[in-house]
Amino acid sequence: MEIKAEVKSIEKLKDYFFVVPDYQREYVWAGDIHVARFLQDISDEFSPTARKQSNYFIGSTIIVKREDGAYDVVDGQQRLTTIVIALCAIRDILKNLDDLTDELDTVKSELYKVVKELLYKYDISTKKHTPRLSLQYEESKDYLNKLISEKSFTDTKTPSIRKMIEAYDTVSEYLIELKGDDPETLLNFISYFLANVEMVIIRPDDLGSALKIFETINERGVGLNAMDLLKNLLFSHAKEDDFEVIKNTWREMLKGLDESKEGDKPLRFLRYFLIARYHNGVIREDEIYKWMISSTGKEKIKYQSDPISFVKELKAAAYTYANFVKATNSWDADSTFPNITGIGYLSKKTSRQHLVLLMALPDNISTEITKLLAKNIESLVFYYAINRTLTKSYEALFANWANKLRLVKSLDDLKAFLNDDFNKELTEQQAKFDGQFSNKSQGDLNPQYRIKYILGKVEEYIRQKVNFPSANFSFYQSQQLEHILPQTGTNIPEQDYPQSYDYSNAVYRLGNLTLLEAPINQSLNYSNDISSDEWFVVKRTAYLNSNILLTRTFSQIQIGEQTKFNGFATERLKSFDRWNTLAINERQDILKRLIQDIWKLYL
Incomplete structure (x- = not known):
């Protein structure tokens, strides 16, 4: 296996034309995470005022030569794509950089030429631009070529394209912030990016060797999942x-x-x-x-x-x-x-x-x-x-x-x-x-959709047993969670609830919860004075209008001549004349027995 490995600065990438094959993964670097870190790592090594800068190594790229003279990228496409996107952002900020001294204007012009050469080569005979990096995977949809050639992109934006746009914006924002009121610092950074940021280009003699090297380099999954x-x-x-x-x-x-x-x-x-x-x-x-x-x-x-x-x-x-x-x-x-x-x-x-x-x-x-x-x-x-x-x-x-x-x-x-x-x-x-x-209380089973599902399953179990029409899950989710003992109770009798937490504990017990249609629930908004049993009489009367059997039977254990339902309700459910802690305990026990019938071993 013949392998060539060379350290190349970004400026030297003009020696290559890269192709990311269509079997490769799409662009996934997130602008605010991966691209921002990429820029920050380079920035940490860059010294705005140093005459001699230290080089910064950003990793390796594995490529294999194609018959047309370009190189397939086997590993490193995320990094290469980010570099090219960064070069596009650099080109655009250089193009719009005005009001410079003659010396800085000359530097800007030379950098602009280098960046353009790194992005594409112009073929005089065909009068076409050949991009230095081409993405062949379907999700790219030619976006990068359009960005390189400064053409607008109107096609569907795939997740990969959205990430490339985020990457471009992240680099642009970084460069604008770096420029501030000192364009010289910006130009020095661009020079550093081109001349001092380096990578190792690994060139095996065939694809099989390249993939084997890729596997060896990434044996511990470094940088990849x-x-x-x-x-x-x-x-x-x-x-x-x-x-x-x-x-x-x-x-x-x-x-x-x-x-x-x-x-x-x-x-x-x-x-x-x-x-x-x-x-x-x-x-x-x-x-x-x-x-x-x-x-x-x-x-x-x-x-x-x-x-x-x-x-x-x-x-x-x-x-x-x-x-x-x-x-x-x-x-x-x-x-x-x-x-x-x-x-x-x-x-x-x-x-x-x-x-x-x-x-x-x-x-x-x-x-x-x-x-x-x-x-x-x-x-x-x-x-x-x-x-x-x-x-x-x-x-x-x-x-x-x-x-x-x-x-x-x-x-x-x-x-x-x-x-x-x-x-x-x-x-x-x-x-x-x-x-x-x-x-068990409401807090033990939140979120609310879970509690509604449990009460809905109990309701469905009852309906199945008595041959009543069933309802779908969405129906039960659309109901309101009714606290029979009201959450905003007033004039709370001390003989029933000596401490404030006694009332609160009772309110949120599962035995105190039921499902209720919104209009009925809203009509009970003012049934909060629990100093006497009148508040519960009002609720029991309202519950008779509910189509939810589990709620309706609070008030009436029998429904007309529905023999099967009446028999089941008499045996398994209960109506209540008063509502207090004892009643809540009793209903919690009723729910428990129904639940044990529903969630069991099925063979």
């Missing part, structure tokens, strides 16, 4: 004839993640995918690449012997993951996996740990099996939420269960897992719930 490194691993072990397949499959995978708004978190997907399908136990993001290149990782995911099969598996898993994420994030019940939507309500919409279990199931598994697993996960997640169990305390358990779920081939296999493994944890969590629920 495991997703970027994995993509390059796939290319480094694939035949060049297969590059197009890998490139397109990778792009489709990212497109799938984008559809669920997870495109900016591909590493999270990769982590959960590996825990679900291949890794034994929990793996952290900073451990992923090291594991992938270990003997165990190579043996399990087989990216060396069959990179195409692995990238296709990643693509399929990304769409599965995206569908589960969309179901989790949905505010109405997902049409296929309503229990996954329930998991999102219970464990918060940002939660993703349950995806490890769902993704562990084989790709060809039936929807019926996935639905049953999701239904049971929702039961467990409910108890985790209400028992305030921390994610880290069950993450290892989920990773261990993933090993077993990978082997599930049939409904009987899943039921065996649920009986033998899952039910043990569920039973323990149910026991904690049983001992703690009597004291």
Whole structure:
């Protein structure tokens, strides 16, 4: 393997034409983070008044010569793209720099020539500009060429283009601030940027060698994340004839993640995918690449012997993951996996740990099996939420269960897992719930959408039992959370609530909460004087107008000739004549028994 490595200042990059191939990752540097740090690091080495400046090294770039004489960029495209964007910003500020002394005006003119030569070469025969850096990945949409050639860009702004625009603005703002009232400092900085900022240009003799060097340099994932490194691993072990397949499959995978708004978190997907399908136990993001290149990782995911099969598996898993994420994030019940939507309500919409279990199931598994697993996960997640169990305390358990779920081939296999493994944890969590629920309050279960979901599920359970029409999740979220004992109670009787916190504790108990239509709730805004039982009489009367059975039965345990409902309500619910701490305790117990019927083991 022949390798040439040379230290080059930015000024010397005029010796090259660079091409970022279409299989490379799009531009991702954030203006206010990466670009700002890039400028700050250079600025820290620059001395405005020094006659002799120290050089500043910004890293390495790996390139491979193409047949047309240009060079494909294998590593370093983020840095190179930022340099070219910075050169565009420098060109524009130089072009508009006026009112200089003759000496400074000469310096400005010479710098302007150098910068233009670094941005493109003008071909006299074709009368065209050839940019020094061309981005071939789809997300660039020729934006950089337009910026280099000073043409307006009117196409769709992709996330990559938006980041390039941010980078340009960050550099421009930095240069304007640096200039201030002293253009000489600005010119000195530009001179430093061109002559003293250096990088190592590494030129192997072929792409395979370049990718191997890339892998070696980044073995610890320095400056890159495991997703970027994995993509390059796939290319480094694939035949060049297969590059197009890998490139397109990778792009489709990212497109799938984008559809669920997870495109900016591909590493999270990769982590959960590996825990679900291949890794034994929990793996952290900073451990992923090291594991992938270990003997165990190579043996399990087989990216060396069959990179195409692995990238296709990643693509399929990304769409599965995206569908589960969309179901989790949905505010109405997902049409296929309503229990996954329930998991999102219970464990918060940002939660993703349950995806490890769902993704562990084989790709060809039936929807019926996935639905049953999701239904049971929702039961467990409910108890985790209400028992305030921390994610880290069950993450290892989920990773261990993933090993077993990978082997599930049939409904009987899943039921065996649920009986033998899952039910043990569920039973323990149910026991904690049983001992703690009597004291649970609103603060233990916020956010409010979670409480509405729980009360809505109880309502749906009642409706199902008595053959009443069901409502969707959005309906329950649109209701108001009614505090039966009012939050703004006045003339509070001391015999019932000796201390102020006694009243406050009672108000926020779950037994004191119900769902109520907004117009009815608004009509009760002034029922706050609780010195007598009159306030509750007013509320009980208003509750009779509610279509929510759980609320309506506060006042009336029977509804007309609805025999099935009346029988269920008489046995499982209760109406109340007075509302105080004893009544709240009793209703909390009613809720508890209903909840235990809803979130249980399903086989």
